[in-house]
Amino acid sequence: MIQIEQLTKVFGHGDARSLVLDRLDLSIEAGEIYAVVGPSGAGKTTLAQCVSLLERPTSGSVVVNGDTLSQLTEKQLRIARRRIGTIFQSDGLFGRRTAESNVALPLEYLGVTPTESRKRVAELLDRVGLADKAKHYPHQLSGGQRQRIGIARALALRPTVLLSDEATSGLDPQATNSIVELLKELRDDLDLAILFITHEMDTVLQVADCVARLDHGHIVESGRLIDLLSDPASDLGRALQPRRRHQDASAAASLWHVTYGETPVPADWLTRLAGELGTDVSLLGASIENLRGSTVGHATIAVSTVDPDRIAAALSGLGLHARLERDLPQRSLEDVA
Numbered sequence: 003m004i005q006i007e008q009l010t011k012v013f014g015h016g017d018a019r020s021l022v023l024d025r026l027d028l029s030i031e032a033g034e035i036y037a038v039v040g041p042s043g044a045g046k047t048t049l050a051q052c053v054s055l056l057e058r059p060t061s062g063s064v065v066v067n068g069d070t071l072s073q074l075t076e077k078q079l080r081i082a083r084r085r086i087g088t089i090f091q092s093d094g095l096f097g098r099r100t101a102e103s104n105v106a107l108p109l110e111y112l113g114v115t116p117t118e119s120r121k122r123v124a125e126l127l128d129r130v131g132l133a134d135k136a137k138h139y140p141h142q143l144s145g146g147q148r149q150r151i152g153i154a155r156a157l158a159l160r161p162t163v164l165l166s167d168e169a170t171s172g173l174d175p176q177a178t179n180s181i182v183e184l185l186k187e188l189r190d191d192l193d194l195a196i197l198f199i200t201h202e203m204d205t206v207l208q209v210a211d212c213v214a215r216l217d218h219g220h221i222v223e224s225g226r227l228i229d230l231l232s233d234p235a236s237d238l239g240r241a242l243q244p245r246r247r248h249q250d251a252s253a254a255a256s257l258w259h260v261t262y263g264e265t266p267v268p269a270d271w272l273t274r275l276a277g278e279l280g281t282d283v284s285l286l287g288a289s290i291e292n293l294r295g296s297t298v299g300h301a302t303i304a305v306s307t308v309d310p311d312r313i314a315a316a317l318s319g320l321g322l323h324a325r326l327e328r329d330l331p332q333r334s335l336e337d338v339a
């Protein structure tokens with residue numbers, strides 16, 4: 003498990019001094035995935051680096067599996083670090099090594115015999131579902147597969163703690179899903195304590211048992227995912243709500259400007275459109291004008307994202323002229339701010 007107490011990290015001195023983590027407390031149990039979210043520059047990566055002691059905390063303590071890392075000698079620290087696996091956004095694989103040889107790297111450093119190493123690597127590749135890709139080079143693998151190889155490598159020395167810094171960022175939803183499912187399996191089967199850093203709220207919803215929001219080096223809100231989601235007063239809970247996407251036009255959706263005039267348009271065109279697309283359509287504004295005897299209608303609508311070509315075709319089928327105004331952003335942390 004990971005226990006972080008009053009962790010403070012200051013970079014630089016004098017005028018260049020910047021307080022990046024400010025007396026942070028966080029505790030991650032074995033068998034728990036703890037997500038940390040927060041805007042860019044909040045201190046998430048610094049937190050992960052302090053936990054692996056790639057950065058020395060300025061003050062406070064990080065206790066991993068009962069060892070207070072800052073009190074260890076260099077030698078003890080090297081041993082303690084083996085129990086901490088790390089995976090990053092860039093998978094960090096060596097391009098000239100095959101998948102299996104990448105996974106074998108930590109074992110080689112440790113002087114494990116080739117026979118033992120081969121056995122362990124085969125187990126690990128099997129564990130991440132890529133036994134058939136052992137001889138592939140990183141460029142012959144998809145982003146999600148490379149990330150899984152990175153996870154296999156992180157597991158090589160049987161860690162009890164896994165640090166994941168934006169490991170799913172930039173992956174498509176399917177690849178993200180496969181990584182998330184793998185991490186949950188590892189949590190359950192190996193009883194890992196996992197610190198999962200991300201800026202993707204949807205991923206938090208899929209993976210986390212607990213979640214904390216970091217801002218300017220402070221944890222501004224934290225708790226069990228389920229408690230946050232059911233607390234109407236929680237900003238973080240609201241930002242994480244899956245339903246929000248459909249209820250709120252500012253969630254992932256596209257904005258369309260619609261006009262009608264010459265062609266008769268059914269009065270219930272909005273309902274019909276929603277039915278035809280099988281998605282939510284919100285009317286954000288509308289007006290009807292009478293121009294030289296003919297009626298011209300304008301409307302602005304938000305359609306929960308489906309294929310724009312399908313939306314355009316459905317609108318045109320109803321006798322409406324439509325112009326895609328813009329794609330509205332995915333839900334992001336800016337929603338919380």
Ligand SMILES: Nc1ncnc2c1ncn2[C@@H]1O[C@H](COP(=O)(O)OP(=O)(O)OP(=O)(O)O)[C@@H](O)[C@H]1O
Pocket residue numbers: 013014020022040041042043044045046047048049201
């Ligand atoms: N080695 C360093 N020296 C000086 N300042 C640093 C150092 N590393 C990080 N910082 C500063 O600490 C702050 C937090 O950086 P950090 O990388 O932890 O943010 P983050 O939350 O991971 O952001 P992102 O979401 O963009 O990855 C930033 O203002 C950054 O400039």
Ligand SMILES: [Mg+2]
Pocket residue numbers: 046047048167
């Ligand atoms: Mg970062």
